Amino acid sequence: GDSVTQMEGPVTLSEEACLTINCTYTATGYPSLFWYVQYPGEGLQLLLKATKADDKGSNKGFEATYRKETTSFHLEKGSVQVSDSAVYFCALSDWGNAGNMLTFGGGTRLMVKP
Amino acid sequence: GAVVSQHPSRVICKSGTSVKIECRSLDFQATTMFWYRQFPKKSLMLMATSNEGSKATYEQGVEKDKFLINHASLTLSTLTVTSAHPEDSSFYICSASFDTSGNTIYFGEGSWLTVV
Numbered sequence: 689g690d691s692v693t694q695m696e697g698p699v700t701l702s703e704e705a706c707l708t709i710n711c712t713y714t715a716t717g718y719p720s721l722f723w724y725v726q727y728p729g730e731g732l733q734l735l736l737k738a739t740k741a742d743d744k745g746s747n748k749g750f751e752a753t754y755r756k757e758t759t760s761f762h763l764e765k766g767s768v769q770v771s772d773s774a775v776y777f778c779a780l781s782d783w784g785n786a787g788n789m790l791t792f793g794g795g796t797r798l799m800v801k802p
Numbered sequence: 803g804a805v806v807s808q809h810p811s812r813v814i815c816k817s818g819t820s821v822k823i824e825c826r827s828l829d830f831q832a833t834t835m836f837w838y839r840q841f842p843k844k845s846l847m848l849m850a851t852s853n854e855g856s857k858a859t860y861e862q863g864v865e866k867d868k869f870l871i872n873h874a875s876l877t878l879s880t881l882t883v884t885s886a887h888p889e890d891s892s893f894y895i896c897s898a899s900f901d902t903s904g905n906t907i908y909f910g911e912g913s914w915l916t917v918v
Contacts, residue, residue: 722845724845724846726907729834730851731836731838731848731851731861731897732836732838732846732848732897733848734845734846737845775907777907781840790840790846790893790895790912792909795907
């Protein structure tokens with residue numbers, strides 16, 4: 689079945705440091721890929737998405753490129769802020785496999801220190 | 803590790819009937835649970851935040867009388883879709899958090915609802 693693997697946290701960075709959170713996936717079809725973010729006490733929010741190979745999703749300074757050859761969708765940001773502290777989830781949606789609409793990675797907690 | 807179980811994984815119901823979806827935290831007490839729905843080829847949409855022992859907080863545009871959420875215990879939250887219509891057909895997924903910071907979050911397997 690489909691699966692998503694993302695790096696375990698917590699990831700602790702200083703403000704203005706570069707961020708990379710690795711995400712790799714396995715899927716039987718042609719999935720869409722998502723990054724979601726959850727701030728403390730709040731629900732998930734969509735951060736960015738990519739629906740086909742080589743697409744780049746971007747939002748709020750975060751980027752991720754859909755790499756079919758490496759089955760990866762790593763999240764990157766050039767300069768993190770304290771306000772970026774949250775839990776980040778990589779997710780896959782494989783519409784060709786209706787038995788499993790959405791598959792999440794385990795989540796990676798990011799802590800940014802001033 | 804901690805597991806969140808959702809039931810049923812698939813349900814088909816007739817228009818006008820109600821259907822209940824359960825979200826259980828199996829080995830931890832969940833102070834907060836979230837309910838989401840996903841339309842085909844769309845991202846997740848947060849429906850409501852469910853806090854044990856209090857009323858759920860619904861997101862704007864979500865009908866609270868149609869999507870009843872009950873979080874009566876620290877291990878169970880239920881979503882009841884009342885008077886279901888075909889447009890309610892969707893994938894519903896819950897998540898649970900066992901600490902008040904919400905930093906540790908687990909997802910259920912999701913429930914496919916088809917209203918015919």
